[in-house]
Amino acid sequence: MSSLRTLVFFATPAHDCSYLPDREATTMFVDPRANIDKKLYSQLTSLGFRRSGSHYYRPHCEACNACIPVRLNVNSFRPDRSQRRVMKKNSDLECVLVPAAFSERYYQLYANYVELRHKDGDMYPPSREQFTSFLVEGATDSLFLEIHEHGELVALAAVDALEDGLSAIYTVFDPALEHRSLGTFAVLWQIQEARRRKLPYLYLGYWIKQCQKMNYKTRFKPIEALQDGQWRVLEAP
Missing domain, CATH: 3.40.630.30 (Gcn5-related N-acetyltransferase (GNAT))
Structure with missing residues (x-):
């Protein structure tokens, strides 16, 4: 079973931001091969990650921090x-x-x-x-x-x-x-x-x-x- 200490993360290349015009975004993803159980998912969520299907992600933009987890x-x-x-x-x-x-x-x-x-x-x-x-x-x-x-x-x-x-x-x-x-x-x-x-x-x-x-x-x-x-x-x- 994966844990926060063993997780591997990947960042996407810069791409057009879906929310703000004329800005680029970078997204950090958890390695899709990781075994995410409810406990780890809860920990990731408390750190600002979200789930989209099988992917767990959060914004990772160098020059922008507009996306705020709430x-x-x-x-x-x-x-x-x-x-x-x-x-x-x-x-x-x-x-x-x-x-x-x-x-x-x-x-x-x-x-x-x-x-x-x-x-x-x-x-x-x-x-x-x-x-x-x-x-x-x-x-x-x-x-x-x-x-x-x-x-x-x-x-x-x-x-x-x-x-x-x-x-x-x-x-x-x-x-x-x-x-x-x-x-x-x-x-x-x-x-x-x-x-x-x-x-x-x-x-x-x-x-x-x-x-x-x-x-x-x-x-x-x-x-x-x-x-x-x-x-x-x-x-x-």
Whole structure:
């Protein structure tokens, strides 16, 4: 079994940044041959790594530190008025956690979401192979949160269970239901699930101050950021 002391890391060549224009990025990956169990995955996450399929990575840019890992202390979180409205308007939805696996209905929801909302992103155009490699392969205690409206799947959130919390991997939803704020609802549900499991944290990936698409993360307060090797409450941006 691999450990932090035995892991080997690789860095990619510089490539165009997916989030900030006119910048180059370098990504550090854990050796894909490493045997990553739940304990090691949890340790990597606390050090700012994320999982994408079978790959564990974090930004490793020489001239930029814009990508900041963030997490929420679920026991300190108190929803604001807007978040309480989201919970109320979605109180009719049914939510269930299931093991992460491929399903055609999952893929159709994912493909529709990517087609309509992320044509400018790395996931376009969507494919079944891409869905599987991104959200199913390499799963370590990984779950899908199914969100149903009157029995119909309207949102799907990929969630990993860690030793000290949950990791919110990715959420897709029916773009026709944008008024429901299903992305925010999925995060709020995962906060409640972490509390139910008596886990202190919900890891929300990276936050970039200059990236408007990531602004929603700082609306969950008090959000913590990993800076200079320490997790601290992020000051109001």
